[in-house]
Every structure is written in C-alpha cells, then in structure tokens.
Amino acid sequence: MRAILDVVLLALQLYVWLLIASAILSWLVAFNVVNPRNGVVAGIYDFLYRITEPLLRPIRNVLPFLGGIDISPVILLLIIFLIQRVIVLYLYPAVF
Numbered sequence: 001m002r003a004i005l006d007v008v009l010l011a012l013q014l015y016v017w018l019l020i021a022s023a024i025l026s027w028l029v030a031f032n033v034v035n036p037r038n039g040v041v042a043g044i045y046d047f048l049y050r051i052t053e054p055l056l057r058p059i060r061n062v063l064p065f066l067g068g069i070d071i072s073p074v075i076l077l078l079i080i081f082l083i084q085r086v087i088v089l090y091l092y093p094a095v096f
Helices: 002-030 039-062 074-092
Strands: none
Touching: 002 039, 002 074, 039 074
C-alpha cells in the first residue's frame, strides 16, 4: 500500500512541475518571448495545455472575473499541496 501512496505522491509532484511549466510558457507566449508558431514550442504548449486544462477549467468556472488575472494555477497548486500533506501526515503512517 505504501508503494501506491509513493506513486500517487510522485504523480502529484510531477503534475506540480507540469503546471508550473505551463504557467511560465503561457507568460512567455503572452509577452512574445517565444514564438508560438514554432513547431517545437507549439507542440510543448499544446501538450501542457491538454494536461493542465481539464483541472484548471472547473476552478476558472467557479472563480469570479479578476480583470485578466488568472489565479486558478495557484488554487490548484494549493489543492495539490493539501492532498500531499494529507497523504504524508494521515494516510502514510496508518498503512502498515
């Protein structure tokens, strides 16, 4: 059972890094630092969008409009950190 919890924690940590990469790449595209018409950049951007958008969309639907500021990645990161803490502090010690 601990192996399953370790895999879940690893997957959550990987998703955190993908979420951070997606936010940074979206800023780079928005400020014209990278060209979104480049094939490699477009492929990476599309992959990160497809991975992160299914979890970010429900959060965006609930949040009020903040004038162009998107804090849904921050909310999702806090939720992931909460899940990780619950696993480490409550579930992991209870498993033999």
